[in-house]
Amino acid sequence: MTRTWVTFTAKQKALAEKVFDALSTLDALGGEEPPGEGREYRIGFADLYDYAVNPECPGGDEVERAIGHDEKLREDFHRLLEKTSLCRFPHLAAASSGPVTTREWEGFRIHLRGSHAEPSQVYIQIDLLDPSSPPPKALFVIGGERQCRKHPLPEAQEKTIQILADAESDLVKALQDNKTEVFLR
Incomplete structure (x- = not known):
């Protein structure tokens, strides 16, 4: 174990x-x-x-x-x-269709939603579902070809971390890809 x-x-x-x-x-x-x-x-x-x-x-x-x-x-x-890591979101089943908008695992949820004010931007919201969990400081995405990117995270506000990103950014594309593994550290 x-x-x-x-x-x-x-x-x-x-x-x-x-x-x-x-x-x-x-x-x-x-x-x-x-x-x-x-x-x-x-x-x-x-x-x-x-x-x-x-x-x-x-x-x-x-x-x-x-x-x-x-x-x-x-x-x-x-x-x-x-x-x-505090949490590992494994890649999703191949049968998943379309871009991924929500991932939930081991006391954390990652949700992507478009900005109403600026359609070219996406909010990435990380919810800490377990009140005893420490907030993560970084998010790692590992793509299907094992490309790795690290993204430092801002401080959590009331058990929520929010990032505003360009809809075409590597981070948003990676989080929407069902072959991507995500780690919160």
Whole structure:
């Protein structure tokens, strides 16, 4: 049986961070030349971990690019999100027709609705259905081809997080796609 990040104690989380740092050190010792010496920087597990848990992580574009090109890194990141997220919305059944407007799972609901004032915009509303759940700080979308995007979230207001986005944005398109997995972290 696996446990999710939110069930860990502060001591267990600190220990996990030390383990992730040690794994990153092992990645660095793997014989790669450091950046700036004719080689690109290789994304290690500590980079994945920082990207997953730190809403303001620098270098997110590089991590997303690496996840898009490296299958093992993609699998590691997916497992990391599964273990550390507050909620995972799995992809929806293939029989779903049309764009997805609502996803509900494990105490959270994501609902998309068009703006009446500006038809080219969509409200993305995340409802925290369980009053004891901590509010998420970031939303991750992983598309059918395992492309990953992270979106920092604003503070919750009365157990609701609301984002106004362009109807043609990558985020809205990903949330409407039944092949997309969504993680709240």
